[in-house]
Amino acid sequence: MMERIKELEHYICTLYETKDQLRRHIYKRADQAFEAGDEQRDRIDNCELLEERRQAMKRAFVKSIGGLPPSDTPLNAAVVNVVAAEGYRIENIVFESRPGEYVTGNLYLPRQLVEVAPAVLFLSGHEAQAKHSIRYHEVCLRMVQAGLVVFAIDPIGQGERLSLLRNSEGEEVWGTAEHQRLGIQCYALGQSVARYFVHDAMRAVDYLAMRPEVDPTRIGVTGNSGGGTQTAMMMVCDDRIAAAAPATFIMNRQQYMHAGGVQDAEQIWPGLSGLGFDHEDLLLAFAPKPLLVCAVKYDFFPIEATRRTVQRCRRFWEMSGQGEGLRLVEDEFTHSYTDVLAIAAADFFTEHLLEQGDAERDAYRSKAQRSKLAPLASEQLQCTRSGQVMREYADAKAPSDTFSILAAELAEARTAARDEQSAAASEWLKRIVLTDRERCELNPRFIQMPSLAGLNIKYVLWWSQPEVMNSGYLFSPDCGTDDASGSDLSRATIAIALWQDGTKNLVQWWNWIQSMCASGRTVLVLNVSAVGPHEPHLLYGKPNDRFFGMTHKLADELIWLGDSLAALRIYDVLRAAEFAASLCKPDDCQIELYAAGLFRIYAELAIKLDARLQAGKLPGDAGSIRLSEWLAQGVADERDVMSVIIPGILQYYDLQIDKR
Known part of the structure; x- marks a missing residue:
């Protein structure tokens, strides 16, 4: 039997x-949203409409990620070590972006430093070592070689900032695996984990603005892949950024949806596709400031998508008389912040932040082709003895700890306004299921x-x-x-x-x-x-x-909608x-x-x-557990999780789920 x-x-x-039916259904809805977004942007034909769109998208983005944490807490920044090298020195820095949330970073200071210099914030992509990865270290050194102050920080879940979450095999997770788990917690609260990435970067700018060597009006930002994501978010959220060079990220979401894979939770911004958002909005949010889009031809982000977005956005700079302010540089390589792109970005920042002329920039490019600054060992770039802030500091917190605090606050709010909450929950449920x-x-x-x-x-x-x-x-x-019609039931x-x-x-x-x-x-x-x-x-x-x-x-595309x-x-x-x-x-x-x-x-x-x-x-019921409690445990078992999470659910319901 x-x-x-x-x-x-x-x-x-x-x-x-029926295997492909759900994909077709979702892509059809998304394609309609993308086309509507193109039509909305095509109607922008003057600076006033451009400014309206820029402000509308900024408000929509910040709302999408659940707002930004407050920036009024002390940074408590400390220089934990100084390493001297030929042509530069590095200060290893630790600061608190939020109380108990420690950010580790390397501040690069060129030997030939003018009294008050421009600075570039470097945001790491998905490398395990992050700021002290040799790949990113050498990109930073290209900018130091050009005479720029550089501040490279570790993002959440990488470098020295693991949350120490574990998978079902008991192994510590990092990078994409950690970001996804933190993202799920944030979704349940009605947020995106992106809010913490962009807030860390904004607090890093706060720190740079405090440094006597740095001119706070001349701060740029760059990074590739996940760092390109963070760079783009900063272009939307932080008006202090004077120039930006996002690398290997800018594309067209419609083309990537059809051609590409899955992105991290911090790269998914709930509801924005439904509003007609695409990467053109990231660029126009920064117009007419100097912007260099760095790309590689053999990326998993289709180069055609990058070119399309840049080309369609040129007119936004032209409207303001800054037609040369938006540029695209390409290298023949796979997904990476290549040396060609690093030199191009450094040259771009020397032009717009150091305000160097052609002769000085030619001299830099010529020198960069002949030689590099000698890198340091990765151990010299670490800011903690243990290698992890969660082990180094007794009061250290991660976004997963913040989840438990916020989930408890939502539980209190649901209890305090039970009748009103019940009515609101019912309306919310009808809207998200039936609309x-x-x-x-x-x-x-x-x-x-x-x-x-x-x-x-x-x-x-x-x-x-x-x-x-x-x-x-x-x-x-x-x-x-033998009736097959079902009438015998x-x-x-x-x-x-x-x-x-x-x-x-x-x-x-x-x-x-x-x-x-x-x-x-x-x-x-x-x-x-x-x-x-x-x-x-x-x-x-x-x-x-x-x-x-x-x-x-498919779950992500629905969240976008x-x-x-x-x-x-x-x-x-x-x-x-x-x-x-x-x-x-x-x-x-x-x-x-x-x-x-x-x-x-x-x-x-x-x-x-x-x-x-x-x-x-x-x-065979093994007992039940509340959704908030299960999420607080860190989502060790990832099976089916993306198919059951509903953004904002903990604002209205904290359901019992099976442990099985």
Whole structure:
């Protein structure tokens, strides 16, 4: 019998190919938003409209990331070490961007330093060592060689700033893995982890402005990849930046969506695509200040997308009489801040911050081609003895600690205004689940399967939304009929089952299915969007239920649109309940929802939206835990997480989820 059950799990229905349907549905919505954004920007034909767009996008960006933390706390900056080298010296700095959140950085000071000099903030991409990576160290040295003060800092989750979160194997995570976990915590609060990245950079500018060697009116910013992201965010958020050189990041989101992979949580800004945002808005937010876009031709960010964005934005500088203020430099390389780009960026900053003439800049470029400043060992660039601020300072905090504090504050607010909160939560839930969904006829298709162990089995497909089909197996006691229409399902109680892998996971639950049918129920094992046979094609071979797989990518695109995969799937559950109700007499139908693991979130919220639905309990329950408590533990197990997280949910609900 086990082999027969496995055959059911592997059944392939040939009525519709559904693996690509969710991607097509989401991309269609996103394409419409991108086209609307292009039309909005195309209407900008004077400086007044440009300024309106710039201010509107700045407000939208800051709101999208949940606002910025206050910058009125003391930096408590300290020089922990000074290292002298040939032609320059480095001060190793530690400051507090927020109380207890320590930022580590290297301040590069050229030997031939004018009394008050311009400075460049260098923001690291996704290198494990971050500021003391040899790659980034040498980029900074190119700028020091040009006579610029440079301040390179470690971002969250890299260098000396790991949060010490662990995965399900107990290993410490860093970089993209940490950023994603912190991002999920922030999403639940109604924020983006981007707020902490950009705030750290703004506090680094605060520090530079305090230094007697630095002219606070001549501060630039650069970085590549994730550092390019941070640079772009600074272009939007910090008006003190006088010149910028984002590297290997600026592109066109529509082209990257169709051609590319998945980005980190700090690079996902909830709701902005729905407002027509694209990377052109990052550039126009900085116009008409000097801007050098650095790119490589063989990047995973399509070079065509970068060129398109720069070309479409040139007119914003021309409107202000600064037509040469926006430039693009390219190198023939893969994703990297190459030496060619480093020299070009240093030359750009000497022109606009040092205000050097052609002769001086020619001299720098000629010298840079002949020689480099000698780098230091990475150990000399570290600011802590232990290598990590979380181990170095007893009062050190990470964004994951801040999550627990903010989650507790939200819990108090929900309790203090229970009646008003209940009404607000109900309206929020209706909005996030029902808005932008197009109702259609269910039009179910019934496929009779061979009976098994005394059970009648039908595979059924129906439309949840136009172009989005859900499915499931209907199990009921075998009454000896061959009717495939479903009209023989006279049972008044239908149990809808929600669990990981849907109909591809029957063996584990077979005893429960049989026992439910024996109790007089009909069981519908449900495949919501992108589950079971609807699971999308793999992205670069990465599992769909893990970070950076295709399901993650689709979830991100929905977050960009102001939606979420969880909300879409809750709608799927509501439509499945409509389908189940259609099998019974109108006044003689009881629908129960049984859900396992994280999928319990779908059931809990669907029940709040449909009074017909009742909660059931699956066997083998290992206990439950509140969503906020589970998130506070650091999301060790990444399976299915991106498909159940709803931005802002903790402002309204703190649900119980299964530990299983």
